[in-house]
Amino acid sequence: MSDRPRVEPLSLEEAQRVADEVGIPDEMARLNVFRVLLRDPVIAGAVHGLLASLLWKGLLDVRLRELLVMRIGWRTGSVYEWTQHWHVARLLDVDEADLLAVREWETSDRFGAIERAVLAATDETLDDGVIGKATWAACAQHLDDGELVELVVAIGNWRLFSSLLQSLDIPLEDGLDAWPPDGVAPDPPVP
Numbered sequence: 001m002s003d004r005p006r007v008e009p010l011s012l013e014e015a016q017r018v019a020d021e022v023g024i025p026d027e028m029a030r031l032n033v034f035r036v037l038l039r040d041p042v043i044a045g046a047v048h049g050l051l052a053s054l055l056w057k058g059l060l061d062v063r064l065r066e067l068l069v070m071r072i073g074w075r076t077g078s079v080y081e082w083t084q085h086w087h088v089a090r091l092l093d094v095d096e097a098d099l100l101a102v103r104e105w106e107t108s109d110r111f112g113a114i115e116r117a118v119l120a121a122t123d124e125t126l127d128d129g130v131i132g133k134a135t136w137a138a139c140a141q142h143l144d145d146g147e148l149v150e151l152v153v154a155i156g157n158w159r160l161f162s163s164l165l166q167s168l169d170i171p172l173e174d175g176l177d178a179w180p181p182d183g184v185a186p187d188p189p190v191p
Contacts, residue, residue, distance in 0.1 A: 005169045009035035024048045033080065033161075033170050050157055060143075060150045066094050067115060068122045068151075069158045071102045075126050077186045078162040079178045080170050086180045096181065103186075114142040118151065125155045 009032055010018065018038045019029035022045035028034050037044040058065065066089035073082035089099055101108040105119045117138035121131045131139070131152070139148060164170075172178060179185050 005032070005036050005171060007036050007039055007168055010038050011035075014038075019044075022048075030173075031084075032173055033165060036168055036170055037164075047160075050153075051161075054150070054154055054157055058150055058154070059146045060154060062092050063089075063094050063098075064115065064118050064151075065154055066092060067098065067102055067111075068118055068155060070099050071105065071119055071122045072126065072155070072158045072162055074103050074186055075123065076159070076162040076166070078165050079185065080165040080172055081158065081162050083172055083176055083178055083180060087176075100182075103184075113138065117142065121151060122155055125152075126159065 009015070012030060012035070015029045015035040015038050016026050018041050019026065019034065022038075022041045024034065024038070024044060028048060029038065034044060034048070037047060054060075054065070066085060069085045070082060070089065072078070073085060086099060090096065095110075098110050101110040102119065105111060105116070111119065117135060120135045121139055124130065124132050124135055136148075139151060143151060177183065
């Protein structure tokens with residue numbers, strides 16, 4: 001990640017003006033990712049719509065959601081995703097030790113069957129583009145049909161965010177330290 005995005009972000013004032021036109025709240029328009037995405041207001045509005053649905057209207061337990069987001073951030077080396085969702089997860093009272101444990105979830109004793117199934121589904125989607133039959137069955141033991149659909153969409157959404165954050169070189173907001181709380185990045189670091 002560089003200090004400059006590949007596409008120049010709108011000024012804060014311009015981002016908020018454009019965001020108002022497409023129904024994106026000011027607090028989202030302040031984020032560097034939306035200041036860049038708002039260069040294409042239609043796409044920014046669509047991306048925000050899905051994101052808002054998952055964050056504020058979702059069926060999936062918020063702890064499970066944040067664990068899968070943190071796993072994607074870690075596996076893909078997305079410093080922005082890890083850093084932003086570290087703060088989101090902590091605001092939702094997700095235990096710090098659980099967030100750190102997603103780095104090596106397979107050997108961690110912090111997770112039960114549902115967390116392991118969701119994290120396995122996340123890894124399989126990242127590796128193969130699909131949740132395998134055994135992992136799907138494990139998820140289905142704990143999640144209803146609506147939650148299962150949302151699980152697939154959530155993994156896809158935050159994989160999309162990881163790709164766009166890294167491809168556009170979106171920098172962290174001023175004052176945020178990368179890879180909280182310990183500054184440890186994936187090994188080997190992602191270029």
